[in-house]
Amino acid sequence: MKKWLVMLSFIAIVCLLAACGQDDEQQNASEELNAEKWEEIQDKGVIVAGTSGTLVGASTYDDDNNLTGYDVEIMREVADRLGLNVEFEIMGIDSMQSAIKSDRIDVAVNDIEATDLRKEDFAFSDPYKYxxxxxxxxxxxxxxxxxxxxxxxxxxxxxxxxxxxxxxxxxxxxxxxxxxxxxxxxxxxxxxxxxxxxxxxxxxxxxxxxxxxxxxxxxxxxxxxxxTEQAIMMDHDAETLQQKINEVLAEMREDGTLSELAIEFYEEDASQKTEEEVEEIEGLDL
Incomplete structure (x- = not known):
């Protein structure tokens, strides 16, 4: 009887270990999937960002025809702190969502509001503007x-x-x-x-x-x-990229870079929540 109990216990332990091994394999596979976009960007050494170039203060051209603005310079700083170069693809806001889905761009940075409805289809960084x-x-x-x-x-x-x-x-x-x-x-x-x-x-x-x-x-x-809260938009599967960007944005908030850039381009600190009394709109599915 004792032999049977020992054998059954041994079988149970083997099955448990096998199940744990399968869980670990599934978890690792999931982590690899979530890191795929980040690894792809690292391999290239370049992150491609969609922006319009038509928003004064956020994404526009200066007198020397250089692309600049609050959103643009934030993206440049994020890329630099991640050890990457950044390339900007100029496109209308209406094209950015499909460009992310088709892998034409890695992120979109164009004063984009992170709404509940958009979060169903895309991932967003933490807010860099209020x-x-x-x-x-x-x-x-x-x-x-x-x-x-x-x-x-x-x-x-x-x-x-x-x-x-x-x-x-x-x-x-x-x-x-x-x-x-x-x-x-x-x-x-x-x-x-x-x-x-x-x-x-x-x-x-x-x-x-x-x-x-x-x-x-x-x-x-x-x-x-x-x-509103504005953030960097990317694909849902880009979880590691999202985490890396959030870490850098937190650093930039802590060391004052977000505030400095906001004041440079808006003459006010748009990186902080407004103290104005702002009316909420009811019944709008955003």
């Missing part, structure tokens, strides 16, 4: 807009897939879409009456308006809504 939404309107009459409800039947310039266009549509505006157009195209249309409003990020709007003093436009004086 902001809220506002509107660019005509100075003389605020384009007839004194509340979000006044967006109904107005013409709003914007990208087809942006959160700002979704907000405008939510309140009944007709969205006039553009390709990868510069700020001047959007703001000029508000100025000349082709559109009534541009719903957009506070910092981008502030610097966009300041860049074209000849236009009869300004930031809406009272409307502040939809607080």
């Amino acid at each position: 902001s809220y939404s506002t509107m660019v309107v005509r100075k003389e009459d605020n384009s007839g807009i004194e509340s979000l409800e006044d967006l109904e039947d107005k013409r709003a310039g914007g990208g087809a897939t942006t959160i700002y266009s979704q907000i405008a549509e939510h309140y009944g505006a007709e969205v006039v879409t553009y390709g990868n157009a510069p700020n001047e195209a959007y703001l000029s249309d508000v100025n000349n009456g082709n559109t009534d409003v541009v719903v957009n990020d506070y910092y981008l709007s502030k610097f966009g308006v300041a860049s074209f003093p000849e236009f009869d436009i300004h930031l809406h004086p009272t409307l502040k809504f939809h607080p």
Whole structure:
């Protein structure tokens, strides 16, 4: 009887060890899968980032035609601290999601809001910018807009897939879409009456308006809504890459680099949460 008990115990231990071995193999395989994008980037020594080059303050060209901006310089610093070079692919915001899925780019960095809906399809870094939404309107009459409800039947310039266009549509505006157009195209249309409003990020709007003093436009004086967090977007499988980027962003926050870059490009510390009273929008699936 004792021999049988010893043999059964031995068999149970063997089975348990075998099961543990299988679990370890599955875990290792999973870790290899999650690290695949990071290893691929390391092998090349280059991380490819999609950006538009059309967002004043975030991703734009300087007077010498060099790509720069808050998002661009953050990405350069992240790459440098990871021991990588960075190459930027210029494309419209509407193309960035498909470019990540097709492996044309590794990440997208273009003042992209990390919403719950987007997180279903993509991974995001920790936030490097905090902001809220506002509107660019005509100075003389605020384009007839004194509340979000006044967006109904107005013409709003914007990208087809942006959160700002979704907000405008939510309140009944007709969205006039553009390709990868510069700020001047959007703001000029508000100025000349082709559109009534541009719903957009506070910092981008502030610097966009300041860049074209000849236009009869300004930031809406009272409307502040939809607080936002901007982050670097990548594929869900890029878990190791996401971790590495988050580690570097934490270093940059700790040593003040994020604040320095934000003040350089926005004249305010956009890396910290705003103290403004910002209206939340209910019933919008973002």
